[in-house]
Amino acid sequence: MSTITRITPPATDRAKPVVIALHCSGASGRQWRQLAETLDEGFELIAPDFFGCGSRGHWHGEHPFALADEAALVVGIIDACVGPVHLVGHSYGGGVALRAAVERSTRIASLSLYEPTAFNVLKVMGPDGHAHLAEIRGVASDVQQAVLNGNYQAAARRFVDYWNGNGSWAALRPENQAELVRYIPKACLDFRALIEEPTPLPAYSRIHGRLLLLRGEHAPGPTEAIVRKLTSFMKPAGVITVAGAGHMGPFSHAEIVATAIAAHIAAKEPHLATQPAPAPLRAAA
Numbered sequence: 158m159s160t161i162t163r164i165t166p167p168a169t170d171r172a173k174p175v176v177i178a179l180h181c182s183g184a185s186g187r188q189w190r191q192l193a194e195t196l197d198e199g200f201e202l203i204a205p206d207f208f209g210c211g212s213r214g215h216w217h218g219e220h221p222f223a224l225a226d227e228a229a230l231v232v233g234i235i236d237a238c239v240g241p242v243h244l245v246g247h248s249y250g251g252g253v254a255l256r257a258a259v260e261r262s263t264r265i266a267s268l269s270l271y272e273p274t275a276f277n278v279l280k281v282m283g284p285d286g287h288a289h290l291a292e293i294r295g296v297a298s299d300v301q302q303a304v305l306n307g308n309y310q311a312a313a314r315r316f317v318d319y320w321n322g323n324g325s326w327a328a329l330r331p332e333n334q335a336e337l338v339r340y341i342p343k344a345c346l347d348f349r350a351l352i353e354e355p356t357p358l359p360a361y362s363r364i365h366g367r368l369l370l371l372r373g374e375h376a377p378g379p380t381e382a383i384v385r386k387l388t389s390f391m392k393p394a395g396v397i398t399v400a401g402a403g404h405m406g407p408f409s410h411a412e413i414v415a416t417a418i419a420a421h422i423a424a425k426e427p428h429l430a431t432q433p434a435p436a437p438l439r440a441a442a
Contacts, residue, residue: 179250185211209343
């Protein structure tokens with residue numbers, strides 16, 4: 158079992174292969190506890206918190222927020238490590254992972270992404286992509302308007318129910334709702350940063366390292382389209398559809414997702430124990 162390390166600032170001179178796992182919007186590095194339990198003990202897992210999440214404070218607001226600002230911590234961790242690193246990302250964390258990987262393209266041993274919300278990719282997908290982008294812009298607008306009105310609960314409800322399904326907000330425990338209400342102003346920045354990310358699609362194909370793309374069987378249209386486009390353009394080593402899962406598969410199907418990611422990572426480190434492939438998975442069409 159690996160141990161989750163949360164760093165501020167990054168540590169240096171690491172002997173073990175490093176896995177950097179990036180959480181989704183509104184969560185924290187604690188999201189990756191199952192992955193920590195699944196990885197061979199020969200790995201070190203670093204799971205930092207994004208701005209406005211977990212133990213980390215909100216964005217300082219000194220200039221307009223961009224995805225590069227979120228990725229800066231990840232790039233710093235990569236630079237502090239001795240060898241190539243393994244990047245893992247879910248949703249917003251997948252978008253941040255792609256940005257960090259572009260900035261340090263030769264330092265990536267493997268990249269594992271579950272439905273990365275790289276909304277900029279939708280802009281180059283023709284009418285279908287533009288329709289999905291309009292859907293995301295609509296959600297972002299609803300969240301932003303509720304935040305501007307000071308109705309953070311309504312903003313959080315719209316956000317959670319879109320990604321998890323109607324009624325999901327009401328089913329959350331009060332302490333989880335409170336965490337999301339604290340986070341929700343940052344969601345406005347996240348949406349804008351992902352949509353306005355300037356990285357051109359060809360830059361993603363220059364990322365070194367073995368790529369695994371995962372999506373839920375019931376993925377929302379926009380993220381399903383993004384995975385489909387990245388699959389056709391980046392030619393990943395593996396594409397997995399998690400049966401019965403939606404966008405929040407790393408939570409609802411944590412063991413399955415963690416096992417798949419751990420096996421993908423272990424394949425790049427043959428001197429360490431490999432992980433068995435999970436049975437209840439099927440290749441994406």
